[in-house]
Amino acid sequence: MLGPIAQNLVFGILVGALYGLAAVGLSMVFGVTKFLNVAHGELLMLGGYASFWAFTLLGVDPFLSFPSTILFLVIIGVVLYKVLFSRMVKLPEELKIRNTLLIGFGLSLILQNLALRLWTADDRGVTTAYSGWAITLLGVRLPIVRLASLGIALVCLLALHLFLRRTYTGKAIRATVQDWEAAAVMGIDIHKVYLLSFVLGVALAGIAGTLVSVGYSIEPSMGLHWTLKALIVMVLGGLGSIMGTFVGGIVLGVTESAASYLIPGGGTYREVVGLVLFVLVLILRPQGLFGAKER
Amino acid sequence: MLEIRELDAGYSDLQALWGVSLQVQEGELVALVGPNGAGKTTTLRVISGLLKATSGSVRFQGCDLGREPPHRIVELGISQVLEGGRVFTGMSVHENLELGAFPAKARRVRAQSLKWVYEMFPRLEERKHQRAGTLSGGERQMLAIGRALMARPMLLMLDEPSFGLAPLMVQQILDMIVEINRQGVTILLVEQNVRAALELARRGYVIENGRTAGEGTCDNLMDFECVRSAYLG
Numbered sequence: 304m305l306g307p308i309a310q311n312l313v314f315g316i317l318v319g320a321l322y323g324l325a326a327v328g329l330s331m332v333f334g335v336t337k338f339l340n341v342a343h344g345e346l347l348m349l350g351g352y353a354s355f356w357a358f359t360l361l362g363v364d365p366f367l368s369f370p371s372t373i374l375f376l377v378i379i380g381v382v383l384y385k386v387l388f389s390r391m392v393k394l395p396e397e398l399k400i401r402n403t404l405l406i407g408f409g410l411s412l413i414l415q416n417l418a419l420r421l422w423t424a425d426d427r428g429v430t431t432a433y434s435g436w437a438i439t440l441l442g443v444r445l446p447i448v449r450l451a452s453l454g455i456a457l458v459c460l461l462a463l464h465l466f467l468r469r470t471y472t473g474k475a476i477r478a479t480v481q482d483w484e485a486a487a488v489m490g491i492d493i494h495k496v497y498l499l500s501f502v503l504g505v506a507l508a509g510i511a512g513t514l515v516s517v518g519y520s521i522e523p524s525m526g527l528h529w530t531l532k533a534l535i536v537m538v539l540g541g542l543g544s545i546m547g548t549f550v551g552g553i554v555l556g557v558t559e560s561a562a563s564y565l566i567p568g569g570g571t572y573r574e575v576v577g578l579v580l581f582v583l584v585l586i587l588r589p590q591g592l593f594g595a596k597e598r
Numbered sequence: 599m600l601e602i603r604e605l606d607a608g609y610s611d612l613q614a615l616w617g618v619s620l621q622v623q624e625g626e627l628v629a630l631v632g633p634n635g636a637g638k639t640t641t642l643r644v645i646s647g648l649l650k651a652t653s654g655s656v657r658f659q660g661c662d663l664g665r666e667p668p669h670r671i672v673e674l675g676i677s678q679v680l681e682g683g684r685v686f687t688g689m690s691v692h693e694n695l696e697l698g699a700f701p702a703k704a705r706r707v708r709a710q711s712l713k714w715v716y717e718m719f720p721r722l723e724e725r726k727h728q729r730a731g732t733l734s735g736g737e738r739q740m741l742a743i744g745r746a747l748m749a750r751p752m753l754l755m756l757d758e759p760s761f762g763l764a765p766l767m768v769q770q771i772l773d774m775i776v777e778i779n780r781q782g783v784t785i786l787l788v789e790q791n792v793r794a795a796l797e798l799a800r801r802g803y804v805i806e807n808g809r810t811a812g813e814g815t816c817d818n819l820m821d822f823e824c825v826r827s828a829y830l831g
Contacts, residue, residue: 471696471697474689474693474696474697475697475700477686477688477689478686478689478697481686481687481688482684482686484648484680484684485680485684485685485686487646487647487648487667487668487669488646488648488668488672488677488678488680488746489672489677489697489698489700489745489746489749490669490672490673490700490701490704490749491669491697491700492667492669493667493668493669494667
């Protein structure tokens with residue numbers, strides 16, 4: 304009897320890891336720059352398509368094409384920042400959020416249609432020789448591709464955490480988040496910090512996208528879906544804590560799975576669960592599960 | 599060293615400075631006093647690059663600072679201790695100080711700078727690994743000043759360093775400022791605590807309503823009606 308429930312839970316955790324990864328990317332951008340890039344999901348999609356192309360056109364295994372996918376997305380990130388977002392830096396916070404929301408929306412439309420032209424509306428995915436392999440532990444089936452994704456997500460987030468905590472540049476970023484004027488009069492180039500954070504966020508989206516293309520599937524309209532997940536998890540986990548956001552992702556994944564299993568006809572309510580959770584968090588604990596309370 | 603001429607500046611539609619002019623020579627300790635909201639902080643912000651002037655000029659060692667971003671101005675040798683002694687509360691004292699040496703020039707001599715700052719503020723060394731958020735007001739102010747010093751500035755600007763501190767602490771901080779000046783750092787001190795500021799500085803400017811209302815050595819600044827009436831009752 305434990306079987307199906309445990310299976311559901313596990314799948315929830317595995318997809319939750321990707322939710323968390325996507326959310327940390329968005330959180331990295333929003334937390335530092337206060338840009339609300341709602342095209343985050345489309346950037347994730349681009350990461351997926353990049354690894355798709357590397358696989359189908361060049362025969363490179365998706366786990367090996369990470370470096371090129373990341374590089375591709377970094378370049379896109381730099382271009383997008385310089386062309387679209389850099390003008391927003393000086394604006395007051397409220398305007399920043401609103402304007403970047405608009406820009407992000409437009410960008411998402413452009414990217415969706417670009418994807419439609421380049422890859423058609425069909426679902427795409429990367430199916431390798433080992434895509435179907437799974438190990439079975441205590442009656443629960445664990446697809447190794449998704450397990451590896453969990454591992455990679457954890458490694459990435461740990462690396463990011465260490466970067467922000469231990470390196471000089473990482474501390475400069477944290478300082479900027481806390482008090483940008485104090486950081487500026489200390490000699491920290493705020494523009495560089497913004498650019499770096501933006502690019503890091505985009506790169507994380509790309510990594511998440513690759514993992515989605517291997518473990519699940521990608522298609523041109525997936526952007527909004529993933530942006531929403533990222534947004535919900537970002538709010539759920541709270542700004543300022545990478546591990547907290549990741550746990551938030553797991554929470555969402557597990558809650559969705561549990562709901563679709565427990566509620567009769569649950570499959571259709573899967574998405575609703577996330578949105579209900581979102582509203583509840585905003586009402587009951589707006590700083591998120593692990594967010595710092597407003598000082 | 600620092601020369602400001604006819605500076606106009608403001609925030610969106612609100613003009614805050616009208617033709618402010620002042621000068622600081624190398625090695626001096628100059629005070630900038632005036633009532634709340636007079637424009638003292640605004641002046642410092644223009645010098646630091648946080649605010650752009652609408653007209654007038656700011657020249658530092660002959661260079662026009664007008665178009666420079668704040669981090670470049672730090673590299674050129676000006677450090678500011680912001681109002682309220684803002685420190686990065688989430689990091690330790692040591693991390694705060696290290697971060698203070700961000701400009702490349704300062705980074706190279708970071709170890710020596712740290713020694714210098716810890717010698718000057720032994721309290722900070724005692725609390726090296728403590729989170730800055732747990733420090734007392736006076737300690738935070740010391741940390742903020744120490745952090746600004748880590749950038750090895752030629753000109754150090756302090757915005758109301760005595761604000762909100764107990765009298766004993768105020769005296770300590772002011773003594774430190776004199777010592778820092780004695781060690782060769784030029785100082786521009788903005789203070790509401792006029793008496794203290796004028797005791798320290800040999801020369802000062804009075805700003806009122808966004809205009810330079812007066813300038814002089816500290817003896818004859820006391821002659822200014824505005825200084826007397828505003829602060830000495």
